[in-house]
Amino acid sequence: MRAPEPVARSLEAIPGIAALETRVAVRVNLDVPGLAEPARGLIVSMPREAAGGLNALHLVRGRLPVAGVGDEALASEAFAKANALEPGDAIRAVMNGRYQRLRIVGIGISPEYIYALGPGQLVPDNRRFGILWMDRKALAAAYDLDGAFNDVAVRLAPGASMATVLGEMDRVLAPYGGAGAYDREDQLSHRFLSDEIAQNRTMARITPSIFLAVGAFLLYTVLTRLVQMQRSQVGLLKAFGYSGARIALHYLQLALVIALVGAVLGVGTGLPFAGHMLELYAEYYFFPMRDHGAILAVGAIGVGLAVVSAGLGAVPAALRAARLPPAESMRPEPPPRFHSGIVERWGLRRALSPAMRMLVRNLARRPLRFAASVTGIAVAVALLVMMTAMMDGIRHLMQWQFTVVQREDIQALLVEPRGNPAFHAFQALGGVVQAEPFRLVAVKLRAGHRTKRGVLYGLEPDGQMRRVVDGDGKPWTLPPEGLVLTAIFADALGVRAGDLLEVEAMEGARPRKSVPIAGIVDEPIGYAAYVSRAYANRLLGEGDVLTGAYLRIDDNAREPLMARLKTLPQVAGANLREAARLQFDAMIERSVGIMIAVNLLFAWIIAFGLVYNGARIALSERGYELATLRVLGFTQREAASLLLGEQGVITAVGLPFGMALGIGFTLYFVWMLSTQMWRMPYVMTGANLVGAMGAVAAAAAASGAAVAWRLRHMDLVEALKARE
Amino acid sequence: MAEPVLRMKGVSKVYRVGDVEVVALHEVSLDLHAGEFIVLLGPSGSGKSTLLNLLGGLDVPTSGEVDYLDHSLSAGGDPELTRFRREHVGFVFQFYNLIPSLTAEENVALVTDIARSPLSPREALALVGLTERAGHFPAQLSGGEQQRVAIARAVAKRPEVLLCDEPTGALDVVTGRLVLEVLERVNRELGTLTAVITHNASIAGMGDRVIRMSSGRIVDIATNAKRVAASELAW
Numbered sequence: 016m017r018a019p020e021p022v023a024r025s026l027e028a029i030p031g032i033a034a035l036e037t038r039v040a041v042r043v044n045l046d047v048p049g050l051a052e053p054a055r056g057l058i059v060s061m062p063r064e065a066a067g068g069l070n071a072l073h074l075v076r077g078r079l080p081v082a083g084v085g086d087e088a089l090a091s092e093a094f095a096k097a098n099a100l101e102p103g104d105a106i107r108a109v110m111n112g113r114y115q116r117l118r119i120v121g122i123g124i125s126p127e128y129i130y131a132l133g134p135g136q137l138v139p140d141n142r143r144f145g146i147l148w149m150d151r152k153a154l155a156a157a158y159d160l161d162g163a164f165n166d167v168a169v170r171l172a173p174g175a176s177m178a179t180v181l182g183e184m185d186r187v188l189a190p191y192g193g194a195g196a197y198d199r200e201d202q203l204s205h206r207f208l209s210d211e212i213a214q215n216r217t218m219a220r221i222t223p224s225i226f227l228a229v230g231a232f233l234l235y236t237v238l239t240r241l242v243q244m245q246r247s248q249v250g251l252l253k254a255f256g257y258s259g260a261r262i263a264l265h266y267l268q269l270a271l272v273i274a275l276v277g278a279v280l281g282v283g284t285g286l287p288f289a290g291h292m293l294e295l296y297a298e299y300y301f302f303p304m305r306d307h308g309a310i311l312a313v314g315a316i317g318v319g320l321a322v323v324s325a326g327l328g329a330v331p332a333a334l335r336a337a338r339l340p341p342a343e344s345m346r347p348e349p350p351p352r353f354h355s356g357i358v359e360r361w362g363l364r365r366a367l368s369p370a371m372r373m374l375v376r377n378l379a380r381r382p383l384r385f386a387a388s389v390t391g392i393a394v395a396v397a398l399l400v401m402m403t404a405m406m407d408g409i410r411h412l413m414q415w416q417f418t419v420v421q422r423e424d425i426q427a428l429l430v431e432p433r434g435n436p437a438f439h440a441f442q443a444l445g446g447v448v449q450a451e452p453f454r455l456v457a458v459k460l461r462a463g464h465r466t467k468r469g470v471l472y473g474l475e476p477d478g479q480m481r482r483v484v485d486g487d488g489k490p491w492t493l494p495p496e497g498l499v500l501t502a503i504f505a506d507a508l509g510v511r512a513g514d515l516l517e518v519e520a521m522e523g524a525r526p527r528k529s530v531p532i533a534g535i536v537d538e539p540i541g542y543a544a545y546v547s548r549a550y551a552n553r554l555l556g557e558g559d560v561l562t563g564a565y566l567r568i569d570d571n572a573r574e575p576l577m578a579r580l581k582t583l584p585q586v587a588g589a590n591l592r593e594a595a596r597l598q599f600d601a602m603i604e605r606s607v608g609i610m611i612a613v614n615l616l617f618a619w620i621i622a623f624g625l626v627y628n629g630a631r632i633a634l635s636e637r638g639y640e641l642a643t644l645r646v647l648g649f650t651q652r653e654a655a656s657l658l659l660g661e662q663g664v665i666t667a668v669g670l671p672f673g674m675a676l677g678i679g680f681t682l683y684f685v686w687m688l689s690t691q692m693w694r695m696p697y698v699m700t701g702a703n704l705v706g707a708m709g710a711v712a713a714a715a716a717a718s719g720a721a722v723a724w725r726l727r728h729m730d731l732v733e734a735l736k737a738r739e
Numbered sequence: 740m741a742e743p744v745l746r747m748k749g750v751s752k753v754y755r756v757g758d759v760e761v762v763a764l765h766e767v768s769l770d771l772h773a774g775e776f777i778v779l780l781g782p783s784g785s786g787k788s789t790l791l792n793l794l795g796g797l798d799v800p801t802s803g804e805v806d807y808l809d810h811s812l813s814a815g816g817d818p819e820l821t822r823f824r825r826e827h828v829g830f831v832f833q834f835y836n837l838i839p840s841l842t843a844e845e846n847v848a849l850v851t852d853i854a855r856s857p858l859s860p861r862e863a864l865a866l867v868g869l870t871e872r873a874g875h876f877p878a879q880l881s882g883g884e885q886q887r888v889a890i891a892r893a894v895a896k897r898p899e900v901l902l903c904d905e906p907t908g909a910l911d912v913v914t915g916r917l918v919l920e921v922l923e924r925v926n927r928e929l930g931t932l933t934a935v936i937t938h939n940a941s942i943a944g945m946g947d948r949v950i951r952m953s954s955g956r957i958v959d960i961a962t963n964a965k966r967v968a969a970s971e972l973a974w
């Protein structure tokens with residue numbers, strides 16, 4: 016695109032446009048010191064006002080390029096850091112075919128390129144792709160864009176219609192080769208970050224909610240038990256004239272103290288954690304986030320939530336104390352009523368020993384407590400299942416992408432489409448074992464009123480290095496006619512196999528063609544459309560050309576091959592599969608790894624806490640009963656198994672429920688986390704399910720053992736005396 | 740005379756609470772014989788319960804020896820004491836100690852399930868005259884009835900020793916007498932060595948021997964020439 020600057024006036028005249036900034040933005044080859052292979056760069060002209068305008072730059076170090084000086088550049092922080100570039104260093108850029116030395120004078124970041132993907136990249140590779148900002152005059156001069164622009168950013172007035180403005184902009188810019196205006200929603204970096212933030216928001220809501228609910232439940236059971244144990248004191252106080260409100264307040268204060276102590280401990284350990292997480296984020300995305308005040312607000316919110324959830328647990332218990340009638344409460348509690356209910360009705364009477372009947376009736380007497388405990392165990396299992404499934408899913412995705420779909424060593428890109436000699440040149444490079452040509456082109460696909468941007472891959476029909484593989488692992492042979500669409504893309508466009516799509520190439524003569532959809536491939540990543548290279552070339556009307564090649568290389572020849580690629584002027588860059596994979600690994604490690612570790616801990620604490628609390632309360636409620644059994648000659652083991660049997664049943668019922676719940680959670684999260692750019696695969700393994708249940712069972716067993724230890728050290732005579 | 744079933748030799752029990760030592764039993768020696776009916780009297784805090792608990796293997800003495808036949812109860816650990824209680828001893832307490840979640844019959848079955856040659860739960864309940872109430876939960880029974888269930892549970896294993904700590908303490912006169920009649924019957928029909936703690940001196944006539952305690956010592960052991968039947972006790 017090349018639009019004379021006055022065209023900006025016509026754009027400004029479009030109703031709904033509030034602010035506008037024309038720019039020059041060009042893609043270049045970079046020669047970075049210390050990097051064997053060539054890197055790609057995007058050079059953008061400096062905004063009119065560096066700060067305050069649209070897409071304002073944030074200067075991290077150094078200074079901004081001085082207006083009118085042609086060889087000064089500001090480098091994006093991600094790129095600078097990955098390549099250890101500092102103000103004062105120099106790199107070379109191939110600008111319009113000529114090498115140009117650029118002096119880095121500063122390091123900066125822009126909201127537009129927080130997440131920056133180079134051509135052909137799936138994950139950011141900041142070593143091999145970077146953003147640079149330069150003085151507009153010099154940049155324009157190099158590209159013959161004096162008094163013109165090839166890129167424009169626009170801010171809408173409040174209430175303006177996005178669709179109308181986009182349509183108008185396209186109309187105004189079409190004569191100058193406009194590639195199409197798009198909503199910020201479709202801007203890569205914004206899209207990615209929005210998705211990421213949305214995912215974090217979901218995560219940040221769900222797990223803590225579960226945790227707080229469990230905490231409230233535990234507090235409820237403990238306080239209810241306490242009120243029960245102190246019932247005669249409560250009766251006495253009431254007889255002395257204390258009001259129900261005073262007594263309720265006492266229990267609420269107790270809960271408040273517990274909540275505050277817990278909250279202080281939690282915030283104390285959580286804040287450094289949060290700070291660390293924030294730093295990781297800031298580091299990974301190069302956010303200019305040096306403000307830790309926000310974290311303190313989070314701490315305050317945490318304390319508030321702890322108090323509120325503790326209150327939810329404590330209020331029913333406190334009310335119970337307030338409502339105790341004084342006379343009645345000074346007498347010991349009436350013995351609990353039991354019924355020979357279900358057990359007998361099922362005709363199991365003969366099958367169950369008296370001890371088993373005790374167990375069943377004790378559980379049946381408090382169905383709500385039983386249900387809540389089972390739910391808690393189930394949730395703990397489900398959290399583990401879900402987290403492991405996410406991890407497995409991501410691993411599967413990586414495994415899929417980097418071993419099944421992509422099997423090349425290097426993806427070498429050409430600066431512009433070239434004929435077959437370019438391919439032969441690749442084949443002839445020393446160290447290249449095998450090569451496969453491809454033709455990539457950015458396209459807009461249109462179906463009815465829906466338009467989506469994506470990449471059209473022209474591949475060899477039976478290519479071995481970049482394959483089109485279906486969900487079940489079967490590689491496609493690309494049809495001679497028509498295109499194969501990823502399922503994500505098809506969904507976004509609302510099309511099915513057999514439908515017609517309008518394909519508009521975003522380069523060259525911008526041909527528009529109506530193309531049949533030959534099939535939908537269930538690939539998890541991205542907006543991609545696949546055609547045979549021959550068909551792509553026919554669509555684009557450019558003859559037999561390629562835009563790059565997948566190369567398989569001899570590992571020993573790697574270094575010289577890279578150096579050679581770097582010197583070839585027609586080579587625009589090289590993406591290394593292994594490097595991409597490592598980038599991906601690092602990204603997962605950072606963002607997902609911590610989350611999973613935290614949730615694992617959560618699940619453990621929930622399981623341990625529930626079982627310990629349940630068993631401990633049972634011991635307190637029924638210590639007398641257990642002492643009686645011991646007097647009757649029951650061994651420690653027998654008494655313990657009776658006490659822990661209930662928790663055992665709760666756990667045993669909770670585990671399979673948790674498995675089912677975990678599968679449900681996973682399906683929900685797969686759906687939730689699937690962004691417009693990739694689809695989270697659903698991977699559920701037996702090892703995951705068994706492992707999650709095993710981990711929770713182990714936590715339950717550990718807490719059971721802790722309570723059994725207490726039981727073992729119970730003084731029989733004293734326990735018999737301590738009749739409530 | 741036959742070998743004693745239970746024998747205490749110079750038994751002391753000292754509780755240590757902080758810096759204070761409470762001597763609950765002071766060098767007590769005592770022999771109890773098969774089939775005997777023993778009544779233990781004494782003021783509160785004199786050490787009756789402590790003595791009974793040591794005899795029943797619920798606790799071990801600080802010094803001295805407790806033997807059951809040729810087994811030492813003072814030297815054994817928890818497994819030995821548990822086995823002793825399981826096989827040879829029945830306990831009855833003031834507050835019945837029934838399991839609230841089990842019916843009368845099931846409370847008895849709890850013990851018969853783990854005993855070697857027990858009465859059936861029905862037989863045991865018949866012995867205390869509660870066949871009709873077998874399916875009732877403790878909360879559905881009166882205090883006296885509950886205590887009779889407790890006795891049925893204690894004797895169902897056909898124990899050699901039956902130890903009762905104030906079995907009538909929470910009952911009125913008529914009900915108490917009923918319970919004592921049951922104890923008397925068990926002692927007579929099963930030949931169980933029975934020891935009963937009471938605060939009611941008028942019960943003393945029931946026993947073959949009456950042991951009086953004070954301040955952790957046995958101060959008197961009286962032998963009744965003729966036992967008075969529980970039904971004829973004057974309260």
Ligand SMILES: Nc1ncnc2c1ncn2[C@@H]1O[C@H](COP(=O)(O)OP(=O)(O)OP(=O)(O)O)[C@@H](O)[C@H]1O
Pocket residue numbers: 733754755756761762763781782783784785786787788789790
């Ligand atoms: N666990 C204990 N710790 C400290 N002192 C104890 C303990 N158990 C009993 N004692 C003391 O030992 C003494 C004897 O207690 P024991 O229970 O045997 O008396 P008792 O004759 O059964 O009294 P009562 O008729 O009131 O039941 C008492 O002084 C009591 O305070």
Ligand SMILES: [Mg+2]
Pocket residue numbers: 787788789904
């Ligand atoms: Mg006593």
